[in-house]
Amino acid sequence: xxxxxxxxKKKTVKKRKIRKKILFSVIFISLLLLAYLSSVYYFSRHYFxxxxxxxxxxxxxxxxxxxxxxxxxxxxxxxxxxxxxxxRDTISADDIDLKFVYDESLAKVREKENPFLWFxxxxxxxxxxxxxxxxxxxxxxxxxxxSLAFYDKSNIKKAQNAYIGDYNEETGGFTIIEEEDGSExxxxxxxxxxxxxxxxxxxxxxxxxxxxYKQAEITRNDSDLxxxxxxxxxxxxxxxxxxxNGSTETVDGSVISGxxxxxxxxxxxxxxxxxxxxxxxxxxxxxxxxxxxxxxTDGRVLELxxxxxxxxxxxxxxxxxLLAAIRNKETVKKEPVYSSMGAxxxxxxxxxxxxxxxxxxxxxxxxxxxxxxxxxxxxxxxxQRGWTTPPGVFGLTYKTKKAVLRGENYETPVDYWMxxxxxxxxxxxxxxxxxxxxxxLANGSHGCINLPYDAAAQIYEYVGKGFxxxxxx
Numbered sequence: 001x002x003x004x005x006x007x008x009k010k011k012t013v014k015k016r017k018i019r020k021k022i023l024f025s026v027i028f029i030s031l032l033l034l035a036y037l038s039s040v041y042y043f044s045r046h047y048f049x050x051x052x053x054x055x056x057x058x059x060x061x062x063x064x065x066x067x068x069x070x071x072x073x074x075x076x077x078x079x080x081x082x083x084x085x086x087x088r089d090t091i092s093a094d095d096i097d098l099k100f101v102y103d104e105s106l107a108k109v110r111e112k113e114n115p116f117l118w119f120x121x122x123x124x125x126x127x128x129x130x131x132x133x134x135x136x137x138x139x140x141x142x143x144x145x146x147s148l149a150f151y152d153k154s155n156i157k158k159a160q161n162a163y164i165g166d167y168n169e170e171t172g173g174f175t176i177i178e179e180e181d182g183s184e185x186x187x188x189x190x191x192x193x194x195x196x197x198x199x200x201x202x203x204x205x206x207x208x209x210x211x212x213y214k215q216a217e218i219t220r221n222d223s224d225l226x227x228x229x230x231x232x233x234x235x236x237x238x239x240x241x242x243x244x245n246g247s248t249e250t251v252d253g254s255v256i257s258g259x260x261x262x263x264x265x266x267x268x269x270x271x272x273x274x275x276x277x278x279x280x281x282x283x284x285x286x287x288x289x290x291x292x293x294x295x296x297t298d299g300r301v302l303e304l305x306x307x308x309x310x311x312x313x314x315x316x317x318x319x320x321x322l323l324a325a326i327r328n329k330e331t332v333k334k335e336p337v338y339s340s341m342g343a344x345x346x347x348x349x350x351x352x353x354x355x356x357x358x359x360x361x362x363x364x365x366x367x368x369x370x371x372x373x374x375x376x377x378x379x380x381x382x383x384q385r386g387w388t389t390p391p392g393v394f395g396l397t398y399k400t401k402k403a404v405l406r407g408e409n410y411e412t413p414v415d416y417w418m419x420x421x422x423x424x425x426x427x428x429x430x431x432x433x434x435x436x437x438x439x440x441l442a443n444g445s446h447g448c449i450n451l452p453y454d455a456a457a458q459i460y461e462y463v464g465k466g467f468x469x470x471x472x473x
Contacts (some may be wrong), residue, residue: 167257246345290313307392377436
């Protein structure tokens with residue numbers, strides 16, 4: 001009996017222990033469930049541990065607490081603006097009444113954190129970025145932008161277009177001067193970029209990188225500018241070297257560059273300037289119509305008028321040829337076009353072969369290469385009747401044989417006719433029995449130089465068109 005009672009007691013104790021264990025387990029599980037459900041409830045209103053929003057630690061915060069934290073950050077916001085030439089300025093939240101605009105993004109963050117899985121935060125972090133959605137007072141923003149240091153006149157430098165510089169004698173051509181962008185704000189772009197940066201709560205902006213300055217409209221790579229440059233440089237490649245009555249005159253890029261008329265890519269030559277150049281050089285080097293110093297056979301030095309002799313530039317024709325050579329980009333040596341030429345080049349263009357007529361002595365000398373080939377007395381124009389032969393330096397107009405000299409009351413045939421001053425010329429005068437002396441005073445010619453037949457014939461053989469004839473008293 002005793003054994004059965006003991007066995008019964010043991011069983012009773014064992015059952016009690018089991019019931020206690022079951023009760024404890026139920027209580028423990030209930031407590032765990034309560035704790036879990038409490039946490040579920042808590043995290044349905046709070047963000048998980050290790051939650052970061054827009055870089056801010058928002059662990060265990062409520063929505064309202066997150067909003068306050070974001071709002072505090074926005075209230076402290078400042079955009080640093082860096083421009084050219086070390087010019088800087090800022091825009092702060094207070095300047096433009098900046099506020100964060102909340103949309104559904106924050107609610108969506110909450111949706112991503114399942115409160116029933118709150119325990120996962122112990123093993124992983126949650127990092128969220130809300131779309132930047134700040135906004136500002138438009139009027140305040142516009143006023144602030146216009147007051148920035150970048151709009152101060154002292155900080156504004158206008159953009160400069162690329163252009164073609166002056167002719168460079170060292171390089172022998174034109175070159176493009178590169179554009180300069182300057183530091184003048186581009187209003188629309190400035191407003192756009194700053195608005196974007198502020199709404200995105202970005203803290204720094206570099207205006208030049210963002211294209212906030214006005215750029216030069218014409219750059220060094222502009223096709224029209226390059227085309228104009230090529231045309232200009234093609235003109236100045238020409239080089240015309242003149243032998244201008246013994247003097248060298250060069251028309252090259254340094255001269256041509258001053259004659260170019262530029263109208264965009266249209267380039268032309270200023271014909272008036274070219275004509276002025278020719279006129280000036282003709283004035284410098286022509287001897288036609290100019291007084292000259294002449295040493296007579298008897299040693300006198302006389303200042304004589306040029307009746308119609310010497311070097312004379314045909315200005316219009318020379319200008320036309322010059323312009324054509326430039327347009328054809330020629331490199332050439334040439335002479336101007338002459339309407340009259342002397343016996344030799346230079347100021348002393350009479351040379352050493354000429355006819356010297358001493359009207360006072362009524363005597364003629366024929367010089368060939370500096371040597372007197374012939375001397376002869378003559379009869380010149382009748383002084384008493386006003387037909388005096390004019391002095392001066394002339395060139396033979398032409399020569400011919402068997403001519404008939406005609407005047408108001410005469411018609412005289414001659415064998416040798418050599419005019420040098422209009423209708424005045426040298427010729428044989430077989431009707432005269434004597435020459436020289438003072439015959440010319442009362443019984444002279446109509447202005448011509450009357451010569452003995454043999455003298456006229458010999459002179460005729462030596463002279464030709466343009467041969468110098470010097471007359472003096």
